[in-house]
Amino acid sequence: xxxxxxxxxEVCLEAVDCVNRTAPIVDYETPYKMIRTSNxxxxxxxxxxxxxxxxxxxxxxxxxxxPEKGDVVLTREAPLxxxxxxxxxxxxxxxxxxxHYRPKPDAVDxxxxxxxxQSPVVQSRIKSTGxxxxxxxxxxxxxxxxxxxxxxLDVQQRIGLILASYxxxxxxxxxxxxxxxxxxxxxxxxWFVHLRFPGHEHVKIVDGVPEGWExxxxxxxxDILSGGTPKTTxxxxxxxxxxxxxxxxxxxxxxxxxxxxxxxxxxxQSCNSKLYPKDTVFITARGTVGKVNLAQVPMAMNQSCYALxxxxxxxxxxxxxxxxxxxxxxxxxxxxxxxxxxVRDTFKRIPFFVPNSALIEQFTLLVEPVIKQVENLTxxxxxxxxxxxxxxxxxxxGEIAI
Numbered sequence: 073x074x075x076x077x078x079x080x081x082e083v084c085l086e087a088v089d090c091v092n093r094t095a096p097i098v099d100y101e102t103p104y105k106m107i108r109t110s111n112x113x114x115x116x117x118x119x120x121x122x123x124x125x126x127x128x129x130x131x132x133x134x135x136x137x138x139p140e141k142g143d144v145v146l147t148r149e150a151p152l153x154x155x156x157x158x159x160x161x162x163x164x165x166x167x168x169x170x171x172h173y174r175p176k177p178d179a180v181d182x183x184x185x186x187x188x189x190q191s192p193v194v195q196s197r198i199k200s201t202g203x204x205x206x207x208x209x210x211x212x213x214x215x216x217x218x219x220x221x222x223x224x225l226d227v228q229q230r231i232g233l234i235l236a237s238y239x240x241x242x243x244x245x246x247x248x249x250x251x252x253x254x255x256x257x258x259x260x261x262x263w264f265v266h267l268r269f270p271g272h273e274h275v276k277i278v279d280g281v282p283e284g285w286e287x288x289x290x291x292x293x294x295d296i297l298s299g300g301t302p303k304t305t306x307x308x309x310x311x312x313x314x315x316x317x318x319x320x321x322x323x324x325x326x327x328x329x330x331x332x333x334x335x336x337x338x339x340x341q342s343c344n345s346k347l348y349p350k351d352t353v354f355i356t357a358r359g360t361v362g363k364v365n366l367a368q369v370p371m372a373m374n375q376s377c378y379a380l381x382x383x384x385x386x387x388x389x390x391x392x393x394x395x396x397x398x399x400x401x402x403x404x405x406x407x408x409x410x411x412x413x414x415v416r417d418t419f420k421r422i423p424f425f426v427p428n429s430a431l432i433e434q435f436t437l438l439v440e441p442v443i444k445q446v447e448n449l450t451x452x453x454x455x456x457x458x459x460x461x462x463x464x465x466x467x468x469x470g471e472i473a474i
Contacts (some may be wrong), residue, residue, distance in 0.1 A: 077219040079470070082175045082179040089148070089212045090166040095133050097123040104130035107139075108167040109147040109154065110360075113241055114457070115190055117145070117156035120250070121324045133165045137172050142182040146171040146189055146198075149209030155189045157182070159243070166173070169296045171215045173235065183232030188220045191468040221468065230474045231467045238460035245449045245456075246325075252446050253326055256439045260393040263435060264425055270434065286426040290398055291419040293426055294391055295352075295381045299373035300344025302335055311395060312336030312469040314347065317373040319356040322363035326392070326446050328354065329368045329454050345372040346379075351388045353395060357414040361369040362399045366392055368447060383430035389436055389443060398422040 079175045095106055105122040112118075125133070137157050147154040149169040158164070166172055176183050178451060183284035185365040188194055223231070263269035267282060299317075303307035315331040322328065340347060347370050348354075356363045358376040366388065382391040402422050440448075464473045 075221040075223045078222050079217045079422075080173065080185075080220055081216040082254055083176055083185070083220070084444060085176050086172070086174040087139050087216055088172050089215070090168060090170045090172055091133050091136070092168045092170065095123075095125050095129050095165075097125055099423065100124065102126060103163050105162060105164045106133075106146075106167050107156075109169055110318035111154040112145060112170070113149050115155055115157060116243070116246075117160075117164075117188060118324060119160055119162055121294050122164075125165075127260070129302065130163060130165055132219050137174065139164050139166060139172065140174070142175070144173045144175065144182065144186045144189065146173070148212070148215060150207055152202045152208045152210055154196055155186055157186045157239075157398065158462065159255070169209065171212070172249065173318050178225070180219040180222065181228040181232045182221075183236045184228035185220070185351075185465055186206060186234045187232065189218075190464065191221075192465050193468070194218065194220060209400055223470075227474065233423055234474070235460060235464060235465065238456050238463075242456050242460075247447050249325055249449050249453075252442050252449075256442045257393060257396065259435070260397065263431070264394070264427065265397060269427070269431055281425065282427070284428050288426070289420045290395065290422040290424040292383075293386045293394070293424050294419075296416055296419060297346065297379040298344060298380065299375050299377055301374045302343040304341070306339070308336060309339030309342055312339060314340055315367075315369055315371040317354055317367065317371045317377060319363070319376050321358035322354070322356050322360055324366055325450065326366055327445065328365045328371070329450055331371065335372060340372055343372070344375070345435050347372055348379045353382075353388060353392050354378070355380060355395065356412065361414060362403055364378050364392060364395050364399060368450070374403045378416075383431050386426060387432065387436060389439055390432050393439070394424060395422070398424060416463070 083242065102124045104125045104127060105119055106125055107117060107119070107122065109124060141158055141161060143158040145156045145158065145166060147170055173185065175182050197218060198210060201210045202208040272282070278282040279311065289322065312335050314335045314337070316333045316335045317328060317331050318333070321331045348367060349370050350367055352367045352371070353374060353377050354365050354367060356376065357378055380391060381394070382388050399422065
C-alpha cells in the first residue's frame with residue numbers, strides 16, 4: 073500500500089541527539105541508570121545490565137530531554153540501527169550515540185514509530201546512511217530526516233497494538249526468566265559463597281573452607297577449549313546449519329539460543345573449533361569480556377571465546393553459576409587493563425570451590441527444574457520474535473489489511 077512518507081522529525085515533538093561524551097559513573101547502585109547502545113536491541117531496552125551515576129550527573133545529562141514512557145530511541149553507532157521503546161518509569165538517561173524521539177500523539181503512534189524504525193525498508197535506509205571504515209555510524213541530520221511510511225493514525229494504532237502484543241508477551245517472559253535465574257543465583261550464593269548449605273552447622277571450617285571441599289582456582293575444575301573461524305572468503309563454509317558463537321551472540325540471560333552467523337560441516341572441518349554440545353559453558357575472552365552463557369544447541373565458536381567443560385564432580389550447571397560469581401568477583405577486584413581480555417592464565421586467578429559430590433548433586437536437583445523453565449521460556453520468546461518479525465514487514469507494507 074502506498075502510504076505517504078514523512079521525515080521522522082516532522083512527527084516528533086522532540087528529536088534530539090544525546091550528549092556525546094561519556095558520563096562519569098559510580099561503582100555503586102543509585103536510582104540513576106545510564107543506557108548505552110549495547111543496552112538497546114530488537115525493540116527492547118535492557119535496564120538491568122547498566123552503569124550508575126549520581127543525581128547531579130543525571131540532571132546534567134537529561135537537560136536536553138528527560139526520557140519518558142512512550143519515547144523511542146535509535147542507536148547511531150556500535151551498533152547502528154538498533155531500536156528501543158521506553159516502557160519504564162525508572163530514572164534512566166541515554167548515553168552517547170543515541171537518538172531520542174518523542175512522538176506527537178496526534179501525528180504518530182508511539183508503538184508504530186518503534187516498529188516502523190525496525191521495518192526492513194527503514195532499516196535499509198538507516199544502514200545506507202551509515203559511513204565509517206572501522207565503525208559504521210549515522211549522522212544526526214540523517215537521523216532527523218529519515219523518512220517513514222505514515223498511514224492514518226487509526227491504522228498506525230492497530231499495527232502498533234498487534235506488534236506490541238508480541239513484545240509484551242516477550243517482556244513478561246523475560247521478567248519471569250530474570251526472576252528464575254535470580255533465584256538460582258541466590259541459592260548458589262547462599263550455599264557456596266555464604267557457606268550456609270544444608271548441614272553447614274555440623275561442618276568444620278578449615279582455612280576459610282568447609283572440611284572436605286577443595287579450594288583452588290577455576291582452571292582446576294574444568295577443561296578449557298579453544299575455537300577458530302573458517303575462512304570468510306570461502307562461501308561454502310558459511311550459511312549452513314551449525315550455530316557459530318562469537319562475543320556478539322553473548323546474552324545477559326543464561327542460554328544462548330541462536331547465533332548471528334552459521335557455518336557448514338565443511339566450514340567446521342576447516343577451522344580450529346569443535347562442535348560443542350548443548351550446555352557447554354562459553355565465556356567471551358575479547359570484545360565483551362567475561363560474559364558467561366550456556367549453549368542451548370550444539371555450537372562451534374570463534375577464537376575470541378573459550379568453551380569450558382566441567383571435570384567431575386563438578387557439572388555444567390554448577391560450573392556456570394560458579395563462573396558467573398567468580399568472574400563478577402574477579403572483575404570487581406581487577407583494575408583497568410587487567411580484565412581487557414581473558415587468557416588461559418586468567419582462570420588460575422579466578423577462585424573456585426569444589427564441594428563434595430553429594431552437595432553438588434543436591435544443588436543440581438534444585439536448580440535443574442529452574443533451568444528447564446528458563447530454557448522453555450527462552451524458546452517461547454524465540455518463537456514469538458520469529459512470528460513478530462515475519463508479521464512486521466507485511467503489516468508495514470499493507471500486505472495484511474487491518
